[in-house]
Amino acid sequence: MKCLQKAISKTIGVVPSRSTLPILENFLFDITKDSLKITATDLEVSMTVSIDVKSSETGKIAIPAKKLVDTVRSLPETLITFSVNIEDNKIKMKTDNGEYLLIGESSEEFPSPPQFKGSSEFSIDGNVLQKVVNKTLFAVSTDELRPQMMGVFFKIENSELCVVSTDGHRLVKINNKSVSIPKLKKEIIIPSKTLTIVEKFVGNENVTISISDTHILYKFANTVMISRLIEDKYPNYESVIPSENDKKLVVNKTQLLQSVRRVALYSNNITHQIRFSVSKNELIIQTEDIDFGNEAKETIPCDYNSSAMEIGFNSNYIIDILSHLESEEIQFLLGTSTKAVIISPDKKDEKEEVLMLIMPVRLNT
Amino acid sequence: MSSIIHILPEHLANKIAAGEVVQRPESVIKELLENSLDANATSISIHIKEGGKTLIHITDNGKGMSEEDAVLAFHRHATSKISSYEDLENIHTFGFRGEALASIASVSQVELKTRREEDSVGTLIRIDGGKIIEQEKIGTPVGTSITIKNLFYNTPARRHFLKSNATEFKHIYDCVQRTALSHPERAFEFISNDDTIINVEQNTLEERLKNIFGERHFETLIPINEKTELLSVSGYIGKPDFARKSKVDQYLFLNNRFIVNRSINHAIFSGYEHLVEKGNFPFFLLMLEIDPRKVDVNVHPSKLEVKFSDEQNIYRVVMAAIRKTLSVNDVVPSLQMNESETPSTASLQHSSLPRFFSKNVGMDENSFPKKNYTENVYSPIKNFPFTESVVKKSQENIFPSQTTSQQTENVSAENLPQSTKKLWQIHNKYIFTLTENGVMIVDQHAAHERILYEKALSDFEKAKPTTQQLLFSQTLEFTPGDFVLVQQLLPELQLLGFEIKIFGKNTVMLEGVPPDVKAGSENKIVQDIIDEFKTNQNKLKLDARDNVAKSFACKAAIKTGDVLTEKKMSALLEQLFSAKTPSVCPHGRPVVVKIPLAELDKRFMRT
CATH class of the missing domain: 3.10.150.10 (DNA Polymerase III, subunit A, domain 2)
Incomplete structure (x- = not known):
């Protein structure tokens, strides 16, 4: 039973x-x-x-x-x-x-299950899969107008797994080198619903994945799951990852996350706007909600290598990103106040490269 | 003589003019009342018989006339009111053409008694068909008393056109009522066939309205008072849910003169922003004060129509005044079975919604033990953690007994801890919540639309847009027609927070959107706004900015069918009730419907 x-x-x-x-x-x-x-x-x-x-x-x-x-x-x-x-x-x-x-x-x-003719098959450590899914799923778009963004993009090439998700405001890209998938080159978009299930039920066991042109099949433990793939072209994410961002801000993740959470309570509850004022040793996080007159401000220490700047964010996006990063020290790579910001662990992990991107909110004040 | 053209004799000319000025007994009353008003009378009595056909008798305590003037008054173009062209440009009196008395006298039998304060004896003049038949000195009170008998006795054609006594009476009544409304500072008495119809003392407008329409009706009105350099607007407007199916109760006075002006009427309706449904008309009594030089009243003999030199601005001021007045007063429609409530509950049902809400929230936050709660009802004010306005409200509006019954009802009906948020989304379309004395249903799309609309308008003013930058900029292609429109509206769109760059022929690049735009729908929204803009443009004559704001609000708002989390719902309501006009969406549909518990009780026959 x-x-x-x-x-x-x-x-x-x-x-x-x-x-x-x-x-x-x-x-x-x-x-x-x-x-x-x-x-x-x-x-x-x-x-x-x-x-x-x-x-x-x-x-x-x-x-x-x-x-x-x-x-x-x-x-x-x-x-x-x-x-x-x-x-x-x-x-x-x-x-x-x-x-x-x-x-x-x-x-x-009862509808019969889809006919599945797998062409490529490989197996992957359940824990690894679970982890990459967990880190990318939150940034998937829920908007049906752009179905290609409603799933997570998996790219397998040279024994490396690259996983990307984005909703047009933020983007997560993970490069995992620890999986050994020989001789396979594949690009697929997996709908978020199946990944939610995978994230929930996959455990330590290995997962065997087969991919056809239209479907993906997972086998783990006593379970077989077949899901349709999103047959669309994934947006060109590489082109939006800025390479010229040279302003580096290093900060403690937990401290920042907690500050942002508190400050966000005072932000406008529809736009969730907060503002970072960055200077050499100090990061000021503040918000004001003009409609209700609420204001909040926190200052935390940081390490910053460039001229002071101000930049606005949707606090929900920041919270999402920070809570999906494992590293304690994280770095922000900033360009201008309207250009994409790169957030990643301060120390590179050999096995897994995590890069998160967030688009700022332009503040005209 | 070979000439066939000759100058008309004066009495004939007067009869012809009378056709213009004196159309029915009501016209006589109107002219005579205006004379009395111009004579600064403070007390005017009107007496008619058979709808004014056989007798019209008006007595005032005004300035009166000297004997000489009294005779002259019946000549055509004889007037004391203007003397030069400059005066005509700057008319402060009601009459000025000098035609009325001559015209009236030519088609009736007139008896005039008048005396000035400085004269010891008054004058009596009798005229029949325009000819003076008697003129003598008599004793009479200060002022003027004029009696018109047998109107149109010598113009049978005109007489036959008169309607029934009842109809003519109605016309006269309307005229007297209008005059009485526009001059609360003067006393009026109106008697028809020995029945006193109106009898009002010198008073304020408020009292005058109560006297004429009744106290109950007065409860449905909102005072309005706005002054600008161009124009001052005062008076009362009706609450939208008391609008009537007909246009009867609409009074527009320009410098105290009753006028009919479609443009201003339209401005008033626009001010209501369709708070009233189509085909319904709100009550209004508006007194407009404007520099007489900016208005031409010499357009039509009856002076009902006027011409403004700056009609557009007047339109705008009136609309803004109405809108502002409605927005500071709560006008949420509440379902009610009948209106036979005591005034105090009536005002309770119309008291401001935001307060209801804030009170509710207040209770949520400080969930006090029930015992404490009921005790406090009896000594409500001290140590009570309500906001000031709420306390004030409970002091002013609610009788203690009512408070108790409502509160206990509330508690027993729910028996829930006060800290639970009470918000439900039904059919992914409406948000359902409890108010203190009933339930409230909010249309989620309309609510968000209202919020965004007001935000858009304030964005236009602040000119400090915020923009959520996009990771993937979108290229949008338009038809050539739409593209021109996009270019035209570019400044407005940028103020809203859109970051749009022109990108070649018929194509634009979208690099950022306002933070309220749902992620992912960016590429569609610009086209949607343009489409909506075009529809609005055809349907309503809107100012381009207003139209952009409306279109944006409509398209960026949460749609019917969108699932909302509890958090989103409460954020939405919070925002909504901090909006200026939370009860109506920019398209004019209601946003909030309240159903009082009493109404539900009635439906379940619990009363």
Whole structure:
């Protein structure tokens, strides 16, 4: 039963909460003699988890997902016996002291998973994958007008993995050299929804990834997930990463993050605007909300190598970026107050190069 | 004699002129009232019979006339009111043409009694069909009393055109009412067929309005008072939700003269910014004061129409005055089943919304124990952590008994800790929240639109735009027509925070957008604004800036269907209620609807 709970709480993540196709609110149970395959799909992503069961019959049925999950979650550790009547789609669940009847749907209604013909296959350490996904996912655009930005860009070349995400206001680029993916050259955009699931459920185990022209397939533990890829051209991110930014500001990340969080409380709650005033040893973070007359100002020490400047940011973007950086000391590479700013760990990591980009808010004051 | 053209005799000329000046009994009343006003009468009594057809009798306590003047007054172009062309340019009196009395006298039987204060005896003059038939000295009070009998007795054609007594009475009533409204400082008495219709003392405008329309009606009005160098606007305007289906209650006075002016009417409606629905008309009584030299009242014999030398600016001032007045007064429509409330609750329902809100927030922040809470209701002011305005409000507007019932109702209805934020988004379209005595529904798109609109307008003024720079600059291509428009609007767009560079033929480069623009929709918004701008331009005659602001607000705002987090919702409401006119979106649709608990109670038949 614990197995079942684990499996269905994974797959429920794929089930769409409100769908025009009611059948998608079901799990497909595919029962063989010794295994149960539970599949959920929203037509973009489909996930199948296999668990070991003992069954006298074989067959398929669609079972209402939410009711099942809620039932299983509220049951104590016990054995559940399912008996399914394929004719009228009735599912009986029996425990030591209870009986539950659910009305399912015919398995034929359930959309069949996409045909997958993988051309390239490689495996990657689950932890590494999880980490890069975590660092990039926050910067993905949610705007459907530019679908290519609604996913994370993965580029595999020369045994290196380059992962990029952007929403047009900020950008994250990670170069990971620790993965060994021989002889593969591939550029894909993975929709953020599947990556959210990956981030949540991938553990220490290795993940095997296969890529076709239109789909990506992940295999980890007892799970197989197939997702559509975003078939579009990813924006030319290299061209927007400035190379001439030579004003270097080094600051303690935790200190800055906490200051920004506090100051941001006083910023306009729609524009979230804050201002950095940088001088040699001092970084002043301040904000004012003219509508409500709120103001805040904090000063923290820093190390800065150029002439003093002022630059405005959306505090949410700064908070997002800072909270996804691991290093304690971080550096800002500044150009002018209207040009992109590079934020990265102060000390280079051999294995993983992290670069975050943020566009400032131009302040005309 | 071979000549067939000859000069008309004066009595015939007067009859012809009478066709212009005296159209119906009401015209007589109007002319005579104006004479009385020009004579500085402080008390005027009007007495009519059969809709003024058989008798019109007006008595005033004005200056009166000498015998000589009294005779002269009935000659055509005889007037005491102007004497030179310069006077005509600078008219302070109501009459000035010197036609009225002559015209009236030519088509009726007139009896005039008048005496000046300095004269010991007065004068009586009787005229029949324009000819003086009697003239003698008599004793009469100071002032003038004039009696018009059998109007149009010698012009049957005109007489046949008169409408029923009731209709003519209505016209006269309107005329007297207007005059009484525009001169609260004078007493009026109006008697028709021995029934006293109006009897008002010398008074203030406020009292005069109450006397004429009733106290209840007065509760629905907002005073307006704006002065500029060009024009001063004062009077009262109706709250939008009390607008009527007809144009009856609209009074426009220019230098105390009742006028009809479509342009100013339009300015007033524009000032309401469609707070009133189409086909409804708000009450207004506006007194405009302007330098007489800037207005020509000599356009039409009845002087109802006037010409301004600077009509555009007058339009603007009036519109701005209305807008400002409405924005400082709360005008949120609240659903109400009937209006038969006591004045105090009525005013409560219309008291300002932001305060309701701030009070609510105040309670949220200081969630006090319930016991403490109910105790405090009885001694509300001391040590109570409400903001000053709220305290003031509870002192002024709410009777203690009412407060208790409302508060207990509130507590028992929810039984929730006060610290829980009460905001729900319904159908990704409306935000639902509790107010102190009911619920409030906010249209999320309209709300954001209002916020952005006001922000855009203030951006234009401050000329200090902020811009979220874009990582990927966007090239936008326009049709040649739109491109010209973009070029035209470039300064406004830049003030809003758009960073746009012209980039070759029909193409621009977008490098930054206002911080409110949702990430990702940058490339679409400029085209959207241009499209909206064009639509607005065809539909409404808007000032280009206003149009840009409206278009921007509409297109950059949260859309219906956008899912909002609790945080976003509360930010939105907070911003909304710090806006100047939170209750209506720039297109004129309502933003907020309040449903008082009482209304719900009624629906559930709990009353």
